[in-house]
Amino acid sequence: MSAREQHTKGSGLKWVGRAIRRLEDPALVTGQGRFTADLPAAHWVRFLRSPSAAGKIESVKAPQGATMITATDLKGVKPILPMLHKFSYRPVPQQILADGEVRFVGEAVAAVVAASEEEAEDIADAVELVIGDATPVVDARAAVASGAPQIHAEAPGNVILEGRIKTDGFDGVWAGAHKIVKVDARSRRQNATPMEARAAHAAYDAATGRVTLTCTTQMPHLMRTAIADVLGMPESDLRVIAPDVGGGFGQKMSLCAEYVVLVWLARKLKSSVAWTEDRRENLIASFHSRDQTIALEGAFDKDARLLALKADVLSNIGAYSCFPTTSGVEPLMAMAEMPGPYDFRQYECRARGAITNTCTMAAYRGVSRPVITFALERLMDKAARAFGLEPVDIRRKNLIGTFPYVSAAGLKFDEASYKQTLEMAVEHAALPAFRKRQAEARKQGRYLGIGFATFSERTGYGSPAFTARGMAITPGWETVHVSVDPSGFIEARIGSSPHGQGLRTTLAQIIADELGVEPHKIKVIHGDTDTAPYGWGTFASRSLVISGGATLIAARKVRAKLIKIASTMLEAAADDIVLEDGQAKVAGTDRTVSIAKMAREAYTQTHRFKGEIEPGLSESGTYDPPGTFSNACHVAIVEVDVETGRTRIEKFLVAEDAGRIINPMIADGQVHGGIAQGIGNALLEEIVYDDSGNPLTATLAEYMPPTAREVPEIELHHIETPSTESITKAKGLGEGGCIGAPAAIVNAINDALSPFDIVIDEMPATPQRVRAALRKAGAA
Amino acid sequence: MTEKSSITLTINGRDHAIKVEARRTLADAIREDCGQTGTHIGCEHGVCGACTVIVDGEPVRSCLMFAAQAAGKQIRTVEGLAKGDTLHPMQQAFMDHHGLQCGFCTPGFLMLAVGVLEREPDISDDDLIDVLSSNLCRCTGYQNIIKAVRAAAKEMRK
Amino acid sequence: MKPAPFIRHVPKTLDEAVKILAQVAPQDGRVLAGGQSLVPIMAFRLAKPAHLVDINEIDGLDRIASDGTTLSIGACVRHGAFHKSVVGNPLGALLTFVARHIAHYPIRMRGTFCGSLAHADPSSEWCLTAATLDATIVARSTRGERPIPAREFFAGIMSTALAEDELLAEVRLPLLSPDTKFGFNEFSRRAGDFAMSAALVTYRLQGGKIAEARVGVGGAEPFPRRIAQAEAALNGQPPGDKAFRAAAEAAANAVEAMEDHQTSAEYRRDLVRAVVRRALEHSNR
Incomplete structure (x- = not known):
């Protein structure tokens, strides 16, 4: 019996812990999902985008009779101005349409409106746009070098922020170390590439003067707040709906x-307008990610114990800052979480964000942690080699083992x-047997x-956690309303905004256990500012923990109320009431009353409970936890074809712990x-710019998410350490997969190529890069 | 805009008389002109496969065909897979094996897998993985899509 | 990403098609066959043809025929037609093996053999096949029929000897001697991606020695071609690692490899070396 089964069995819960089929699926497999681009519109918008990475806009001339708006038309509309009150952050404004100057290829300069998408594109093609010559800065290091062209007057030196941290006593420990190991890690730029690109549909309602914006977003409420702010309109005049959303991964x-x-435009035209981003726009002008270099040094004692870590992080944040996190999100995440799962006390870090003439960076699943984990795990492997140890052994010496633990960065x-999880992974990977196979394969020229x-x-x-970051917008909490309607059906309205994570199912499982009903009787409502409570949406591996906690709190209140009603109706002591099978029962008797009946009473017979409970059967729960750490060990077994430089992943294995699992499937x-x-991060995906800032990867043939062929069979093993920091005992796990995999894969490549004494510290480790390293080392 | 011509598209056995420009892609016509929005558009250049439909028994990218070219042909989309309330084995298998998360690529994968398995019910497992590499999914890592298609293939052979 | 407007012409006969093409070619008219390469280019508006001559409704263009010495492939024969062998000759097996490397299944349902040649992407598997086997490409126009040898057909990246009013009506491939061995290998980043290098080899064995070797390389230069130096390294040698490596080395040295932002000429030569040797190993199965 697996650890998970034992745990679930011991939890006393009927639905939590079960791999039930998703409640989301019947609509999605029959083509009845409702995505933004499915809505009809009276007008279609095409954005005219800058073909230049930098320069003054000299003229924009629309063809005769065309409807086009530019920055000039948007007088009075405020710029997007994300703010961070920390680390000498420089707020840089982004005009809604480029005003006077462009700063990256793909920046929207004008919006053309027509009756169809085709026509809008025809008109946009015919617009005469003249942009003056200017020298763009594409590379982060070039951007922060002295004498680089200034991209924003507000950010001298093109540095949007510079964070520094250094523990007391660092220098002494560093000076006394036995060995210093160094890695220069780099992750190239990526695009989250949700299969549904961005889309928006705004419809004006003449009767109320309100606009309904249906769009692909992960945080509908904050979109409403932000858009109302920028347009200077009452927030109540705007309704934001996130319908079915085809993946987000941070980009949305x-x-x-x-x-x-x-x-x-909807307000101006008093009509409906729609925009569906095409894939090229998504690849060049939606948000990018990663693009980070980390110079990392570790100081070890003679027993290979890590004593101190020194990091210099440089993130290329692109042309503007992103709202709400700001583009500090990457460098600051790196600074806070660089120490990873290792036990050491001394830490120094400098983390900078460099502004460049490239597409703006924003969150992408993992946010910096795929890169810091890559840097740190490369460092550990290099240290293992320097000490003549198995990579596994150096980790055994250095992993955190006692809790609670406060990291050198204060987390x-x-x-x-x-x-x-490390030991579990080592066991399942059969490490000694692998080493034998590896040695034999090398004799045959296979690596x-x-x-x-x-x-x-x-x-x-x-x-x-967000307060500690100094964000002007401090998200975190979630609210859930759980109500039983007079017909006995249950609804949970949530502020989170799932888009593939299965929250309608998992939250229903949590409620089902509290109220003694079946999950399919519970509807989870989300993604509509008119019907869902204010909330922060779905990102940062948070929804099941935070919305799940709020759901549990609200469901417990409803449960308490139901028990009260049942005890009155059944004339029994509250302690004797159990809720199961959609009924309240008096333990040890055959007296029952259905939830439907109790609900009807709660609304229509309130006089019976006067003074005891409030009318109706609707309760609210809010949860704002401190955070909880999931953990895992990822193992990649690869074969590197040294003739072509291509890496094939033979096997991928995971031992992971995300606390109590609500739905294992x-x-x-x-x-x-x-x-x-x-x-994709490790081997395939890379947004490439040429030196003039022209994106060279504007199709899915050039920007390469993996297919079913590139992803091997994945073997998962679980441990469940119930979280003490989460009332459902669940931890989040949305990002772990992409955090650990790149490091495991590139470590495996380095292990494969160890006979050649070469080092690959750059991602993606493309065949070209691997071959170049082999050639440089004189190896074939 | 150029002149529109009248064509009839037969989708899931139902005729849709529509007027389209020559440049209208089949994908856009199915969605915009015939209102069958279950077919999704992910890249419009033939790489992602989200728009895969079955035309005269062949799974094809509907973004790489013009609507006018499909006139007179039998077009099948995700909306036509289930028979009444009974799901197609492929739909059922995707639900049973968690072969979908956000669901955006799902109609394309369903039509791809059904289209190929109807033509080649005894396709080898290796060839099946090749077929599934035709479409992109960003959520599932393909593990459960492969499991689902294998299970449905078995069911469809019965 | 919608194509620019165009007028679609739907001829019912080849004669009608070339007549229309002759009229519209000077006004940026093009032939539409499978559309799997042309339509994406139109979607990006890298091509904005004003007229498309859609040849899909012409009867008989999906014809594959063998006269005992030559296999003729009509203008609308799809890649998928080769999923099963089309002729009882080693050529049938060769085409089946190569076909499964072309893009992806749904693309193979629409894309055509002849269209691939007319499009002339450097990495096209069919272009490589035509070059290696010295196919004859038959161009049709109102001026009549013009057979073009493959080695004179390809002119550069996506550039051919076809005149603007000529329609690629048919490709003729010589049938292979029954004892012909073939091998194919290509390198692409992901399944179904454009090949960064590809090799097709054929030869016969005479007294245990390689004879009539053909070594074609695609994806490395602006268009595929036979590499005489590699063929010379094979002819007269027994098949095996030594000869294969010599041929691969000769091919790598002979190509004038294309470069791009991510791929050096050096790297592409590495790939040529690898795919030629692997194609030869494949032939020796």
């Missing part, structure tokens, strides 16, 4: 200038299983390698998907 978390334009770690990555995944963090799916994105 930030405010898009395009959505502001749509709302403005509090709750109980987890870093060492246990196999194994790579490990151990990491922590901070999840489910509420407002305290959904949890596994999250890990699978993250790993596939991690494989």
